[in-house]
Amino acid sequence: MIEFKNVSFEYENGKPVVQELSFQIEKGESVGLIGANGAGKSTVMKLLLGLVSGDGEILIDGMPMSRNNLADIRKKLGFVLQDSDDQMFMPTVYEDLIFGPVNYGMSREEADRKADEVLTKLNLTDLKHRHNHKLSGGEKKMAAIAVILAMEPETVLMDEPTASLDPYNRRIVINTIKDLKQTKIITSHDLDMIMDTCSRVILLSNGRIAADGPAEEILRDKALLEANHLELPLGIAKR
Amino acid sequence: MKREPGNKIEHALHELTAMDELAAGSSFVHSLNPGAKLAAAVLYILAVLSFHKYDLSGIIPMVIWPVLLFTLAGIPVRTCFYKLRIVLPLVMAVGLFNPFFDHTPMFRLGGFIVTGGVISMITLMLKGVFCLMSSFLLAATTPIDSICAALRKIHVPEMLVTLLLLTYRYVGVLTSELAVMTDAYHLRAPGQKGIHISAWGSFLGQLLLRSMDRAQSLYESMLLRGYDGRFHYAIRTKFAERDAVYLAVSAAFFLLVRYGNAAELVGRLFVR
Numbered sequence: 001m002i003e004f005k006n007v008s009f010e011y012e013n014g015k016p017v018v019q020e021l022s023f024q025i026e027k028g029e030s031v032g033l034i035g036a037n038g039a040g041k042s043t044v045m046k047l048l049l050g051l052v053s054g055d056g057e058i059l060i061d062g063m064p065m066s067r068n069n070l071a072d073i074r075k076k077l078g079f080v081l082q083d084s085d086d087q088m089f090m091p092t093v094y095e096d097l098i099f100g101p102v103n104y105g106m107s108r109e110e111a112d113r114k115a116d117e118v119l120t121k122l123n124l125t126d127l128k129h130r131h132n133h134k135l136s137g138g139e140k141k142m143a144a145i146a147v148i149l150a151m152e153p154e155t156v157l158m159d160e161p162t163a164s165l166d167p168y169n170r171r172i173v174i175n176t177i178k179d180l181k182q183t184k185i186i187t188s189h190d191l192d193m194i195m196d197t198c199s200r201v202i203l204l205s206n207g208r209i210a211a212d213g214p215a216e217e218i219l220r221d222k223a224l225l226e227a228n229h230l231e232l233p234l235g236i237a238k239r
Numbered sequence: 240m241k242r243e244p245g246n247k248i249e250h251a252l253h254e255l256t257a258m259d260e261l262a263a264g265s266s267f268v269h270s271l272n273p274g275a276k277l278a279a280a281v282l283y284i285l286a287v288l289s290f291h292k293y294d295l296s297g298i299i300p301m302v303i304w305p306v307l308l309f310t311l312a313g314i315p316v317r318t319c320f321y322k323l324r325i326v327l328p329l330v331m332a333v334g335l336f337n338p339f340f341d342h343t344p345m346f347r348l349g350g351f352i353v354t355g356g357v358i359s360m361i362t363l364m365l366k367g368v369f370c371l372m373s374s375f376l377l378a379a380t381t382p383i384d385s386i387c388a389a390l391r392k393i394h395v396p397e398m399l400v401t402l403l404l405l406t407y408r409y410v411g412v413l414t415s416e417l418a419v420m421t422d423a424y425h426l427r428a429p430g431q432k433g434i435h436i437s438a439w440g441s442f443l444g445q446l447l448l449r450s451m452d453r454a455q456s457l458y459e460s461m462l463l464r465g466y467d468g469r470f471h472y473a474i475r476t477k478f479a480e481r482d483a484v485y486l487a488v489s490a491a492f493f494l495l496v497r498y499g500n501a502a503e504l505v506g507r508l509f510v511r
Contacts (some may be wrong), residue, residue: 051459071465079463085415086456089408090381091259103465131260151464 001026002048002060002155002183007045009207011053017043018054018207025183027154032194032215033187035204035231037184044204045157048185049079061154075104078153078182082160084140088132093124093143096132100151111150118150122176138169144174155183162190191233195219203228254322261314261379268312268376273385273473274392275482279489281378286493293361298366300496300505304489305372312380321373334363353421375445385409388473397468405458412453417446423442 002025010017018040025031033041046052050195060073081087090096097115102108112235119125127135127143135143138146141161148156161177162170170193177184177197188194194201194215203211203216205228211218218224222232262269268276283304290298310315320327341356377386383404390400420442424434434442 051462071467074463075465077463079460081456081460083456086453087460089457089460090384091263098465100464102471103467147464189426227277 001062002185003048003058004044005057007047007054007056007058009047009052016207018047020056021207021209022094023202023209023212025185027183028181029200030184030198031186032198032201033185033204034189034191034194034201034230035210039228040202040207041204042159043207044152045079045185045187047161049077049126050074072152076154078148078151080144080148080154080156080158080161082163084137084144086145087144088135088140091131093127093130093132093135095147096143096147097128097150100147104151118146122146122149136164137171141165141169141173144221145173149180153182155185156180158184158186158188160188160190161186162193164190186202189223189230191219191230192235195233195235203230258322258378259382261318262382264313264380266380268308268314268380270476271380271485272383272476272478272482274478275486276377276381277386277389277393280373281488282490282493283373285498287366287373289497290362290366293355294363295358295362295365296503297496297500298362298369301369301493302365302372303496304492305369305376308376308380309372311382314376315381316372319372319379321423323371323375326371327368330367331364332499333367334360337363382473384470384473388470391470401468405454408457409450409454412457413446413450416449417451420446420449 004021007018007021008016010016010174021040021044033044034206035041044053047054047058050065050073053065060076063069063073064072088096090099094115097118098108098111101111101114103160106114115128116125121129122142122145124139124142127139127146130139132140132143142211143229145161158177161173165173170190174193177186177193184197186194186198198215201211201213201215203218203224209227211221219233220236225232243353283301287301290301306316306318309319337360338354338356340358342353343355345355345358346353346354381389387400387404390403391397406408421434424442427429428435
């Protein structure tokens with residue numbers, strides 16, 4: 001379970017980015033974190049991953065986040081970055097796949113097995129020994145997801161997972177996300193994708209929660225979305 | 240078709256990433272222990288640097304070691320020179336002024352008197368080229384993470400090793416940002432060659448800021464996947480008997496060339 005208790009954060013210029021944020025995410029939930037640019041979505045992710053620290057308390061499975069247990073907490077969380085180039089920093093997909101597991105203490109044989117397992121599950125076995133710089137955008141995104149799944153995280157966090165993907169690859173990524181059994185927290189402006197993959201939505205506005213509830217309910221609320229500089233998902237608007 | 244500057248940068252980036260492909264080979268040289276390769280490369284550089292500035296005939300046989308290993312690794316020597324083509328002129332320029340300062344006559348070649356300045360210039364150039372060749376050989380046959388792991392094993396400070404690793408990774412980041420920026424610049428400055436001097440300041444500033452952002456993101460990505468300054472994931476090969484033999488043979492060769500006048504020995508085979 002992930003819990004934010006009155007979490008606030010501001011950068012050095014003193015402008016608050018996140019203000020007294022409180023919410024809970026239960027194990028197995030799929031939560032879409034939405035909001036206009038600058039609403040605080042990325043900062044919430046960074047706070048959750050311990051990349052920045054603010055006021056208030058963040059608990060992961062009851063463990064309060066602190067410097068001392070950061071490694072244990074990060075082991076539980078797998079973060080798929082928006083730009084796969086930043087995530088795939090090793091020469092080949094295989095080396096990226098084993099990077100995390102081996103760092104977290106898995107033996108190389110075990111990591112190898114895990115890598116094969118994940119690639120097979122995602123139907124990506126042909127990517128295993130490919131060089132990262134030769135992958136297409138869609139392949140790179142799928143490989144980035146595989147890299148995170150190989151770490152066996154309890155929660156998968158994704159930042160704009162469908163950004164810059166063509167419709168075909170976007171659909172593949174959406175189907176993959178839907179099949180994931182882990183707790184999922186997804187930030188995106190692609191509200192159709194959020195509708196497809198998340199059961200709950202947290203709408204952020206100026207660092208505060210503007211709405212928190214079932215995706216079906218929030219993503220159909222035209223007035224609420226427009227008041228927060230968003231639009232109805234295309235799939236709903238067309239109906 | 241004429242290449243646009245942006246494409247040149249992308250080409251350079253591709254060449255850089257191609258080093259990883261070279262290092263992923265499976266030859267005898269690739270399979271040697273990274274520590275043994277690192278030690279041999281360091282010994283080679285020390286041996287090369289120890290030659291006297293006038294010992295041109297002595298240093299020439301040192302070329303055998305990298306050329307032989309390039310051959311064994313299945314990497315054409317011309318690949319090394321091609322990839323180092325930008326750095327080579329800089330290295331070779333090191334002794335360029337020696338002929339102007341050192342007029343000591345050494346020997347006569349036809350009607351010309353060859354001075355100590357010319358000899359020392361060529362020796363210095365060869366030293367630079369040989370050192371680059373051995374460094375390239377190491378990088379082209381050993382993944383960067385394995386080199387870093389080997390450096391840590393010989394207790395090179397963690398900070399320095401991390402710096403080396405991140406520099407290697409960030410060069411790619413910096414180059415790709417540069418490619419995007421130069422493309423964007425040339426789309427709005429058609430027909431202009433290079434970046435106009437008036438834009439250099441803001442261009443470099445932007446490049447630095449963007450690269451720092453990307454570098455930060457990349458580093459965070461490493462941290463989130465358990466990176467702690469150690470190289471658990473680097474491929475480890477045990478220091479085996481053949482690594483010891485490789486190191487011993489290499490060291491013996493360096494000593495022979497350095498102190499045994501190999502050029503004279505080879506010459507005696509043909510001239511009695």
